[in-house]
Amino acid sequence: MVQKVNKKKSGIRIFAALLLMAIIAAFAYESIITPGNHQIFEKEYDDKTSLNSSLKIEPDISASISFDKLRSPNVILVRLKDQTALMQKNSEEKIYPASLTKMMTAIVAIENLPDLKEKIKLTNSTFQGLYEADASMAGLKPGEQVKAIDMLYGALLPSGAECCIGLADQIAGSEQNFVKMMNQMAAELGMKNTHFENATGLQNENHYTTVKDLAILLSYALKNDTFRQIFTSSRHFTPPTNKHPGGITFYSTMFEELNNQSIIGGEILGGKTGYTDEAGLCLASLAKVGKQEYILISAGAKGDHYSKQYNITDALTVYNSIGE
Template identity: 35%
Template sequence: MKWFKRSGKLAAAVGMSLCLSLGFGTVLPGAAADAYAEERLLGISEYGPVQDIGERQNAASETAAESVPETTAAAAQNSAAFSAASGNLSKLTADSATQAIGDAVNSRYAAVYDLDQNRLVAAKNASQVIYPASMTKIMTVLVCAERVSNLEEKLTVTQDIVDYIHAHDASNCGFTAGEQVRVKDLLYGIVLPSGADAVMVLTRHIAGSDEAFVKLMNQKAQELGLSANTHFTNATGLYHAEHRTTLGDMAEILNAAMKNPLAREVLSAHKYTTAATNKHASGLSFSNLFLRRIEDQKLGGAAVRMAKTGYVRQSMFCAASYGTSASGKHYIVVTAYGSGTWQCIYDQAALYRSFTA
């Protein structure tokens, strides 16, 4: 568990796992209690596990590289993917060639989309409605990327945002009240550490209020031709009964984000260090541990190039990712309701290994 550097909470979390409830008076037995113990161990709030399988550290304590721009060769390879899917992934359904995933993965919901052939390669409960959790932030960063004009502009973190983050025990970047942060750094903060503080600062700047930005998200959903099963009530991924989507709609959102150069840059970054601020002289270092850890898995020659994870209790551990196969084909993989943080990674790796060619 040293990945999350939370081992000090292990004994308390496990010791209470058989008696703690989800906050609704329900006592958790067996495997559910174990899963809940893991949630508490990882510091999970309604926004997700510690930075949603990401990590934040002060830049002074770790040397972290800025995101590396695409090389000419990589850009040429990736450019094919950004225009590959001529159809709408959200409209794809299983056909006679779609393979059943079944028990091949732990996640209750899973889908593999071939961008080159514009088809659903493999599926498991792919048509069901899910709660997107912090995968929501793919849409958030896309709408932000389309509307920001000055990446060097500095915005101020307000006390009410800090208070809200603390009250909800939400994933955050570590910004403090009064901190002045560049727009560019806020964009990275939305994705890598899944920072709700970055979300609230930037979206309020763009739209004027949380509610106004959510309207922009739902307008974008209509523009993308997503199904009626996708509806956003917030920009962070906080659970709400009406905050919902499907695997296909989430795949199409990621597909659209891939085609936006700024959103693509942020979603592809493994590590990033912010500029110095008036509160953090050395900046803050962010890390997308999902991208870094899945590289160590057996992927059958595939490479995962972008990802955003999430967690709410109603959809457990989930992720949407884009990758290329050993032969250079392009895929999007979406999973939801995995039983654990590492299980989410194992499931995604299994899908790349088994269903990409």
């Protein structure tokens, strides 16, 4: 009889232990998936992968801006805070990005440069084919040694093609290898309709994107403090170099074309222009209207460097519509 009682007590103890273990396991599982602890596990995933899920730009049909007033056939306006597209015009149509390409070049370079103060030497091969292609240049010379950070400013402000090639060679050994990195980032960001063939934006039929994809790119890049600082600068002074003893000044092509024109209830904070015969006049810009930040990507406006800059006038029209 005593033996049976002992067996019964032993069974109860085992059952109680198993029950306790089950309760502890359930509590641990619940604590893992609660919002407060979810962030711990998010870190295991690549930043771009988690970002991609937040960049699903959806239209807000409550916003109304007349397309008739715009010269650009491809436009997207995005409220940066919640990634809401307030207007879209042929936003998923294939376009040629021209020098808007350099936004990708810059962010890939920033994320892969171990030291932004490191000096990069431009060689004769850096400039090969650029003058013949009438590429926009920052004014650097063969043999010049320039800090990486200054070359980033040279790529985004005056749209210097030699800066893009110099950065690409330094980071990946060649422009071709660097372009692979650009396409990899595009894929990671969810830029599904984008393919790059070069780091400069020179015309190539296989070098294409959409304004929606460029909005995804710019939204991501602006989260990087270095990129944002460069993108929102109107000018940049470099220290002396072996070819420019007095340094060199880079001016933003967008701010030059903007020519101090203002918008209602806010200001245009920064931007990058682009142009080729095939791409037309393009612009990627950042503005603050009221308390909100917006990005606007436009492409394909007819004109050239000598005509009225319809990419700029379109930006003023759209941003002013928000402020009205």
